[in-house]
Amino acid sequence: TEGRTQAEWMAKHYGQVKEKRSYLPEWEVAMNMGVIDQQGTRDEDSIILADFRHDPVASPLTTPSGKIEIYSHTLAELAKAWTLPEGDRIPAVPEFCIVTESHLNKSLTAKYPLQMSGFHTKGHTHSTYASVLMLHEAVPDEVWINPIDASVR
Incomplete structure (x- = not known):
């Protein structure tokens, strides 16, 4: 503890x-705020692609044109060259594509109205520690379901 209380450690790390x-507000102010809405800074370090924005000729991007590309010639060529499964496509312009397994696929949601999405609990990271019995007991893998969804099943 290096002689510090928990509150002193919190203040130190916040500092x-x-x-x-x-x-960010001073520690004493932050403690009384509850939630801190962090507004992004306006520093040069926080500007995405700052070098490119200041001088795009001297600091080109790694795209084929060296610029921000909305239309991708590379993706357009892949779409022509590749044989894709039925329903799959490679758009050359950014767009939202509904994938087969999506909850937005209406033909599947009629038969399978629930979708499970997985995440790693605090008991393990990827497969690391996944076989430790003590962690399974302390942090069991569980399925969370909204009671309204559960009640009709």
């Missing part, structure tokens, strides 16, 4: 974060 995020 370290605040050094990099000067827009």
Whole structure:
């Protein structure tokens, strides 16, 4: 503990974060706020593609044109060259594509009205520690379902 209380450790670590995020309120103020709405900084470090924005000729992107590309010639060529499964496509312009397994696929949602999406619980990361019995007992893998959805089944 290095002689610090839990509150002192919290203040210390908050101070370290605040050094990099000067827009954060002082510790005493933050403690009374509950939730802190972190507004992004306007520093050069926080501007995405800052070098490109300042001088696109000297700092080109890694795209074929060196610029931001909305239409991708590379994807257009792949779409022509590849043989894809029925229903699959490679659009050259960004668009939302409903995949076969999506909850938006109406032909499947009639038969399978629920969709399970998995995530790793705090008991393991990827497969690491997944076989540790003590962790399974402490943090069992569970399915969470809304009671309204569960009640009709």
